[in-house]
Amino acid sequence: MAKQRINRELIRGLEGERLATLAQGDVPKLRDIYDDTLTGFGLRMRPNGSVSFVYRWSAPEGQQKKALGRWPAITVEEARAAAKSFIGRTDHKSDAMSTRVAKHERRVADARHCAMPTVGSYLDGDYRTYWLGTTRSETPEQNLKNIRRDFVDLLLKRLDEVTRPMMKKWIEARIAAGHKPTGINRTLGAIGGLFTHAVEHEIITSNP
Structure with missing residues (x-):
């Protein structure tokens, strides 16, 4: 899978390539690109031009993927922030035990926060x-x-x-x-x- 810096310029470039492919009478391909700085953070551009952000990681139980949202309803910056927040709360196969404990405490705090009445x-x-x-x-x-x-x-x-x-x-x-x-x-x-x-x-x- 190709790795590039995921930003608005990249999305515009991918859209330009897609339109050029259509102009030549060809069918655009599905494009999966992952970020070159935030491991697991990626985007998918479908042949129809829709773009969605994803996060892939190796969980203790195996490979997992999470949808983060569709562009432009969610911006690149928001998607990146969502991925970082998710990383800080989700167990990864490579995590040390102390890291997993810290993530568990964050999840407990989040659940308590969401349940807090006004x-x-x-x-x-x-x-x-x-x-x-x-x-x-x-x-x-x-x-x-x-x-x-x-x-x-x-x-x-x-x-x-x-x-x-x-x-x-x-x-x-x-x-x-x-x-x-x-x-x-x-x-x-x-x-x-x-x-x-x-x-x-x-x-x-x-x-x-």
Whole structure:
């Protein structure tokens, strides 16, 4: 298999060759070209001119191939980055044990990241069920409404995306708006209960 630097110039050159072949009345051939710097990263140009990016590697169980996407819906740069990300998480036959362990940890972190709920979904789901079943408040829904009202900017963020600087900025904005410390602390306590519940149930590993 030919190895060349995969970039937009190469694709344009391949397309020019394909059109020249058609102009001569011949049928273009299927072209498979692999990158000369990133091992396993390649492209396939079909006779009809469509181009797709692939990654080939030797896995412990044998040769494998993964489709990365079609050009131009995915750029060369995006395809190359996707291949590098995939390499960093996929076991290769040549990997040392320490490398495989590191890749496994990345895969576990990715799965956890994808499963992480947003503040809003957790508020309406597990935390709401817990709160309504344990609170002695005579207006249990009000606590949940207050969180939605006062932290509207956080509702679409994942639980692990909320940081201490975000909360500090929120406190500073409330103080600047003239809110009393007692009210600020009460509201912080409300959302703090949500994050404490998430930590206790190992949804996240630390408080915001």
